[in-house]
Amino acid sequence: xxxxxxxxxxxxxxxxxxLAADQSHVRRRADLVPDCALLVAEIPGPLPEIPPRxxxxxxxxxxxxxxxxxxxxxxxxxxxxSVGRSRIAVVIGSSTxxxxxxxxxxxxxxxxxxxxxxxYYDQLExxxxxxxxxxxxxxxGPAYAISTACSSGARALATARSLLALDVCDAVIAGASDxxxxxxxxxxxxxxxxxxEITNPCSVNRNGMTLGEGAAxxxxxxxxxxxxxxxxxxxxxAHHMSAPDPDGQGAEHAMRDALNDARLEPAEIAYLNxxxxxxxxxxxxxxxxxxxVFAGAPPCSSTKSLVGHILGGAGAxxxxxxxxxxxxxxxxxxxxxxxxFDGQLDPALPRLRLVPREGLRVSTGPVMTxxxxxxxxxxxxxxxxxxP
Amino acid sequence: MIAATVRRWSAWSPGLEDADAWSNWCTAPTxxxxxGRPDARFLPAMLRRRCGSLARIMxxxxxxxxxxxxxxxxxxxxxxxxxxINESIDLLDRxxxxxxxxxxxxxxxxxxxxxxxxxxxxxxxxxxxxxAAQQDSFACGYLEALTLxxxxxxRPVLLVVGDxxxxxxxxxxxxxxxxxxxxxxxxxxxxxxxxxxxxxPPETDEPRLARWPDAIEFLRWYLSGEPGLVxxxxxxxxxxxxxx
Numbered sequence: 271x272x273x274x275x276x277x278x279x280x281x282x283x284x285x286x287x288x289l290a291a292d293q294s295h296v297r298r299r300a301d302l303v304p305d306c307a308l309l310v311a312e313i314p315g316p317l318p319e320i321p322p323r324x325x326x327x328x329x330x331x332x333x334x335x336x337x338x339x340x341x342x343x344x345x346x347x348x349x350x351x352s353v354g355r356s357r358i359a360v361v362i363g364s365s366t367x368x369x370x371x372x373x374x375x376x377x378x379x380x381x382x383x384x385x386x387x388x389x390y391y392d393q394l395e396x397x398x399x400x401x402x403x404x405x406x407x408x409x410x411g412p413a414y415a416i417s418t419a420c421s422s423g424a425r426a427l428a429t430a431r432s433l434l435a436l437d438v439c440d441a442v443i444a445g446a447s448d449x450x451x452x453x454x455x456x457x458x459x460x461x462x463x464x465x466x467e468i469t470n471p472c473s474v475n476r477n478g479m480t481l482g483e484g485a486a487x488x489x490x491x492x493x494x495x496x497x498x499x500x501x502x503x504x505x506x507x508a509h510h511m512s513a514p515d516p517d518g519q520g521a522e523h524a525m526r527d528a529l530n531d532a533r534l535e536p537a538e539i540a541y542l543n544x545x546x547x548x549x550x551x552x553x554x555x556x557x558x559x560x561x562x563v564f565a566g567a568p569p570c571s572s573t574k575s576l577v578g579h580i581l582g583g584a585g586a587x588x589x590x591x592x593x594x595x596x597x598x599x600x601x602x603x604x605x606x607x608x609x610x611f612d613g614q615l616d617p618a619l620p621r622l623r624l625v626p627r628e629g630l631r632v633s634t635g636p637v638m639t640x641x642x643x644x645x646x647x648x649x650x651x652x653x654x655x656x657x658p
Numbered sequence: 659m660i661a662a663t664v665r666r667w668s669a670w671s672p673g674l675e676d677a678d679a680w681s682n683w684c685t686a687p688t689x690x691x692x693x694g695r696p697d698a699r700f701l702p703a704m705l706r707r708r709c710g711s712l713a714r715i716m717x718x719x720x721x722x723x724x725x726x727x728x729x730x731x732x733x734x735x736x737x738x739x740x741x742x743i744n745e746s747i748d749l750l751d752r753x754x755x756x757x758x759x760x761x762x763x764x765x766x767x768x769x770x771x772x773x774x775x776x777x778x779x780x781x782x783x784x785x786x787x788x789x790a791a792q793q794d795s796f797a798c799g800y801l802e803a804l805t806l807x808x809x810x811x812x813r814p815v816l817l818v819v820g821d822x823x824x825x826x827x828x829x830x831x832x833x834x835x836x837x838x839x840x841x842x843x844x845x846x847x848x849x850x851x852x853x854x855x856x857x858x859p860p861e862t863d864e865p866r867l868a869r870w871p872d873a874i875e876f877l878r879w880y881l882s883g884e885p886g887l888v889x890x891x892x893x894x895x896x897x898x899x900x901x902x
Contacts (some may be wrong), residue, residue, distance in 0.1 A: 304756050356858075363767065373750055379827070380754040391831040396769055396790035398740060410893055414791035414798035417741070417769030425787055432805035435659055438857070452753045453746065457764030502809065504785040506777040512765035520783065644765055645774025647786060
């Protein structure tokens with residue numbers, strides 16, 4: 271697994287900051303929304319340079335993917351040696367693709383009459399992300415992008431498991447990437463879903479999300495041992511394009527479906543990574559759904575107050591956090607990621623067991639992560655650590 | 659190769675609006691028209707107003723492909739190379755002029771907008787995916803539909819593929835067969851219909867030089883009765899083969 275987000279550029283940097291509930295990486299940016307210093311969880315500093323032979327894919331979104339892929343170069347190379355380039359698939363989730371670069375190209379067009387010379391359509395179209403990864407690693411297996419808004423990254427992992435089951439390939443590079451851009455910043459602002467302060471999930475004072483950016487990629491194989499994708503649950507809502515069903519029926523269905531798929535009882539879940547966007551509607555419907563699925567809710571936290579809402583990348587980055595938590599287990603115990611908020615739990619929400627800021631250690635067990643997206647598209651994953 | 663049965667199909671392109679029209683077209687195929695959109699009278703007026711050309715085309719193919727009782731029960735895959743990029747480009751033009759965005763317009767630019775609109779119109783709460791894969795969007799959509807069948811083998815999967823021409827700003831950057839179209843395929847593990855195998859062909863099979871969008875090349879082959887079809891690139895070819 272490789273990941274990059276506002277907390278850091280590799281797991282060694284990210285893990286301690288997750289445990290410390292470090293919110294110092296959320297900053298204001300004045301260039302995204304007119305007359306607004308928007309709080310965002312941005313990745314500072316330079317990103318890897320896309321090789322000149324792949325310049326038609328050169329955009330921030332793909333640079334984030336490349337930064338994550340560089341962390342797992344060695345296992346990918348070993349897999350290419352053992353199964354061959356045509357037996358490795360690529361499935362990448364995104365909701366922004368290279369929109370930030372297209373924005374610059376179009377501003378250039380408005381100023382000069384022509385699109386910026388460095389702009390290629392491959393940077394903007396969703397399928398460009400999966401083609402970039404396949405071309406970068408010179409893989410010839412099936413390569414495609416999944417874009418189901420904020421559940422894209424979770425769905426990429428679900429697809430990876432099915433492609434292996436169908437024997438279309440022997441390994442999958444699966445993950446997701448989303449980058450900050452004017453389109454999502456202005457779009458979510460227009461929907462009045464963005465908070466003026468750092469997002470405050472489950473608080474009585476919550477008033478919206480904080481946008482973030484990042485990528486996470488996994489090398490998924492049929493091998494036993496290590497961290498396993500144990501369960502996948504999915505649903506749609508037939509409700510509204512940009513708001514969840516207030517009863518949380520879609521969320522409930524996705525969680526139950528994942529438990530059934532994993533053949534697990536709710537009580538066996540050791541931790542739940544919330545979708546937890548910090549919007550009034552999301553947190554209320556998610557808490558209600560959790561309350562119905564679990565007799566006693568497992569310890570929960572939202573990591574969106576640390577790395578922002580990475581939209582199409584969120585499902586993969588949050589699965590990466592679960593992966594890290596399981597990998598870092600010591601003597602059969604998990605250190606859970608704290609829930610960073612102002613401590614004023616909304617009394618109107620059904621009781622949630624939020625992981626306190628000082629952390630919590632529990633016996634190792636399967637962990638769940640929720641992703642709910644626009645268009646009413648939901649995906650819940652369950653990950654588990656197994657003996658090698 | 660992976661087996662699945664095509665239970666039903668439907669397709670829409672301007673001037674080609676039912677199965678007979680497509681059968682006739684196949685005997686002397688011509689370039690697909692780029693302009694025009696279906697009435698989509700089955701949609702409530704409120705919802706229809708929010709549907710652009712691509713949504714109307716894809717939802718028409720989707721609704722025509724299902725029996726009434728199936729609409730709420732099938733899993734779905736929506737595959738499109740460009741999706742709603744034309745609408746996104748409109749928003750990017752507004753941003754370049756420092757204009758505010760319409761929240762409704764923004765929420766309908768997500769790639770899965772067609773899937774979301776279908777889910778609302780059909781009261782469908784089943785699993786749904788939306789994909790894109792540049793020139794390979796049809797074959798990869800077909801593969802994604804097979805992954806949903808893998809997870810829930812008893813539940814048919816409705817695959818809907820479609821595109822409309824890119825806006826003039828971006829059209830010169832892309833080389834592809836012209837036309838606006840949508841194709842729906844209702845895929846199931848077995849049952850009545852045409853069983854097909856899908857997968858990578860042997861190296862001796864060369865992909866067909868596509869003159870129409872891949873989904874429409876598939877339909878031409880499907881209606882022709884020929885035993886096999888190879889589409890895609892030399893690097894990533896895909897083969898469909900009749901199993902009967």
